[in-house]
Each structure stands twice: as structure tokens, then as C-alpha cells.
Amino acid sequence: MSDGAALTDFVERIRDRLMNDLRPVFAGVPEWDLVDFPHHFNCGDHVIWLGCLKIAEEFGIRVCSTTSSHTYRADKLKATGPIVINGGGNLGGLYPHHDDLRLRILTDFRNRPIVQMPQSIELTNADALGKLKRAVALHGDFTLLVRDHRSLVIARREFDCRTELVPDAAFALGNLERRPPREEVVLHARQDDEAAGEQISGHPTVDWNKAGILSLRNLGRSAVSVADKLSSPVLTSAVANRFAQQNLDCAIRTLSRGRFLVTDRLHGHVIATLCGIEHIVVNDRYGKVQALWEAWTKNAPMATFVPTWITAETALAERISRRYVF
Template identity: 75%
Template sequence: MIDLVERTRSTLLNDLRPIFADVSEWDLADFPHHFNCGDHAIWLGCLKVAEAFDIAVRSTTSSSTYRRDKLNAAGPIVINGGGNFGGLYPHHDELRIQILNDFPNRPIVQMPQSLELANSGIVERLKRAIGNHPDFTLLVRDHRSLAVAQSEFDCRIELVPDAAFALGRLERGAPSEDVVLQARQDDEAAAERESERPTVDWNTTTVFSRRNLMRSAVSVADKLPARTLGPTMANRFAQQNLEWAIQMLSRGRILVTDRLHGHVIATLCGIEHIVVNDRYGKVRALWEAWTHDSPTATFVPSWRDAEAALADLTSRRLAT
């Protein structure tokens, strides 16, 4: 029997195959120039998709280093996926709009997104840019986003799994604690968490950490004329962040997380975990679409429910 990870990876590649039929190269845009390890997992998943289809990645760019002249592959422009479509994080939408306007004669593929239409001004500009483009494909990763996209945008729209599933099965690290809690500290965090347990997250680092130094190296390399140095440094930074995430999430024999990619990476690693819904419901939406039958995950709607689920899971582990 094919397990959930391999099944979902196969679904992703089978769904993407007709979209990238006869494509030999692409430009990959919206590199995550930050410390959100989930976006780096998505980026690396996009590279795995390219590898699976024997597609060469000719250039990479981020919202802060975008230059029109760097995107010159013979194939489509592919934009990294995530949960940043619709105004929650405007600089990502600004890059999308810029690319759509700058390249009216090239196919553009938006890799799987969760849609949250949080800024009406940006949404209207997205509608115009998408409506004016003759060959834009919007991929979404849950049924709620599919309904929103079909209602609001005039383009090709497809439902596919999150791109990080292209990574396939990952190896977890050895646990050193009974429980690790990963809790968001940003606007997407569920509001009612009251636990006194210490928490971790992956969005911050110290000034002289390896992660921060690597991010600085990516910034420098991306501004140099050499076409290969920037992507090489960017991909190393992404891999470093994925490894950091795996190390963090693996520390606990049981993980509790309210991050969508805390859940996805834990699933890929086979880490037993409880996944808590976020403020906007994108965790629940992905769970219902792809991972609801995961043998290693338990979904709960709130942090209040997480404590009870954790107690139940702990007692069941002790009984076996």
C-alpha cells in the first residue's frame, strides 16, 4: 500500500505533468529571502518538480532583487508557492503583478497557494493583471482557495498538493525531549493559546548565526552579473533552512505545531504530531484536502483542544 507521502507526491507530479509538458527550462521567482522554513521547503519542492520533469532552472529572483532582464528562460516563469496570495504579505503580490505586467508574452505559473483576500486594493490590481495576461495558471492547494480563485480570477485554475510534497520522504533527527511546541508569533497565530509550556519557532535568528550570514551572502550573490552564483547561494540557503526545520521539529517525540509547514515537514519526516488550526484556517483547509488520513498526525481546531489531544496521545504512548 502506498503511504500518504508517496501518494501525495505522485498526485502532485501527475497533476503538474500536463502543465509543464514540453517545457525544457524555466525561471523561478519569489525566492524566500527570510527565515520562514516552510517557504524554503516549498522552494526546494519546486526544484524537485523541475528535476522530475528534466527542466533546467535558468534563473532565480526574489521580491527584493527582481530584475526584468534576469528572467530570460525559453519556458515559463514559475512563481514560488505558499500562503501569500491576496494581500496578507503585499510584497509578494507586488512581485506577482510586476511579473504579469512585464511579461505579457510568456507563460506564467503560480505554484500552489492558499488564498486569503485580505487587501481589496491589491486584489483588484491582481484581478486586472491576471485578466490582462493571456497565459497565467493559478495553482491552489485546498478546496477553499479553489472556490475563491474560481469566483475572483479569470485564468486557468487547478487544485494540486503543496509543492513541498515533491520532496518525498525525509529523514528525521533523533528526539531529545518528550514534547516540542512550535507556535506562530505573527498575525496568523491562533489567538487563544494560553499554555505556559515553552515554545519554539523558526522565523528568528541571531545577527551572526550561520543562517543570517548565509542570507547576507544570497543578497550579495544575487546582485552580481554571474548567472549561476545567485541561484547556487539561494538554494544552499533554502537547504540550510529546511535542515534547521527538521532538526527543530525532530527534537520532540511528539510535536505540537500551528504552522502549516510544521505539519507538512513533520508528515514528510514521519514525526508524530498534533496540528493546530491557524487564525485564517489554511491549516484546516490543507488538512481536509490532503492529509486528513495521516497516521502520524492529529488535527485540532484550537490550542485549547491541543492540550487535551496531547494528554490523550501521551497516555496512549505510555500504554503501548
């Protein structure tokens, strides 16, 4: 089997695992409200969002409304099924506004099932953890999905609720098509608090967290801000989902720029895998990249995991010396 065929098969197997794991969670569900829309430029969160939409589509579930952590209103959430919270790496205190949104939903909707899509858990705030534990226990119908074994251990230790280990929701998108490369090597490096140490130099370096003032992505975010103020949930969802697609397009364009990619973003790794981009994935400061790698992608064709940017430099030199062409 060629590397390309092996990768296609690998991605489809993870996607099938995700769908099979989620089928009993959403059995008999006709519709849901999808919350915590990523009203920012982190493409990874948008890919998760689009994965959630693909899951709903595959299961024949109607998405009745969408809302972000900034525009949440309880009166917008009227589906007859569960409230579904977008996945990511924001549970446990690292990003307080996401935990605050979970608390509000758990408090406002004691009479409805709530499903947290796959998360990485990083406990950084004991007070926030205590509040969330109490809210989950009082609610009684909260399902916490996690995307790595470390988070599963934490979830089962800390929360009195149903917990399941499933792949990241972005895998629902299946195989994606990359763009033609324009450089030999591109570094995709975090510039935030999750970055792990000094990065290597000598190659073009990109990230996806910023957009020009007149770019389509910036205009798309502005459109979401306007739509969120309107009463129509259909309009809000359509505008939000278009913005999410713009961010997926940006991610594919960014990661495809190099024939070889080095990334320290979890979804840099996931999207590169979906696109068949040969890459090296570097662990992040908190270890969530390694945790996902060990749970799901350690056998991914075209991917190599390294613990630090220093070791990435050696691995990159070895890759280039082989001169693979895809």
C-alpha cells in the same frame, strides 16, 4: 502494515498525485525562471522552494535564474519556458510585497506563460485583488495552482485564468529523515499575525523565524544578499538554494526535538508528516491549515488536527497517555 510503512506509502501517494497533476502543466517545457525566492527565515517557504526545484529536476527542466521579491529585475528572466512563481500562502493582500511582485511580472511579461505554484488564497485587500484580477485578465496565459478547495472556489470566482487544485509543492521532497528527539513534547508556535489565540504552556516552545547573528542561516541570508547584486544567475541560484537547504535542515532539527510535536504552522505539519514525527496540528487564524488538512492530509498516520490551542492541550494529554514510541 506498520505506522511507519503506512506513513511512507501515504507521503508517496501525495507526491505521485502532485507530479501527475503538474505533468500536463509543464509538458514540453525545457527551462523556466523561478521567482519569489524567500529571502527570510520562514522555513516553510524554503521547503516549498526546494519542492519546486525537485519538480523541475524530475521533469528534466533547467532552472535558469532565481530572484526574490526584493531583488526582482526583468532582465534577469531569460528562460525560453514559463516564469514560475514560488508557492505559499501570500496571495490576496495578506503580504503585499508578494502581490506586488506578481503584478510586476504579469505586466512585464505579457509574452510569456506564467505559472503560480500552489497557493492558499486569503482575500484581505479589495484594491490589491482588483489590480491582480485586471493583470491576470490582460495577460491571458497565467496558470494559478492552489492547494485547497476553499482557494479553488475563490480562484475560479475571482480570476479569468486556468486554475488547478494540486498538493503543496513541498510534498515533492517525499519522505524525509527526522532527527532523534531530545524532549518528550515540543510546541512549535507562530508568533505573528497568523497565530490563532492563546497557546498552551508547560513545554519547550520554538519557532523558526529567527536566527542568531553568527548562525549559518544568517550568514547564508547575507550571502544571498551579496549574490543578488552580481550578474551571474548561476551563482545567485547556487547561493540561494544553499540557504534554502539550511532552512530545511533547521526545520527538521526544530521539529524533531520532541517525541511529540504540537504545531500551528502549515509547514510544521507538512514537514512533520514527511519526517514521520507524531504530531498535533492546530488551525491558524485564517484557516489555511484546516483547508490543507481537509484537502490532502486528514488521513495522515501520526497526525491529529485540532481547531484551537485549547483543544490541543486535551489531545496532547491523550497522546502522551498512550506512550507511543516511534
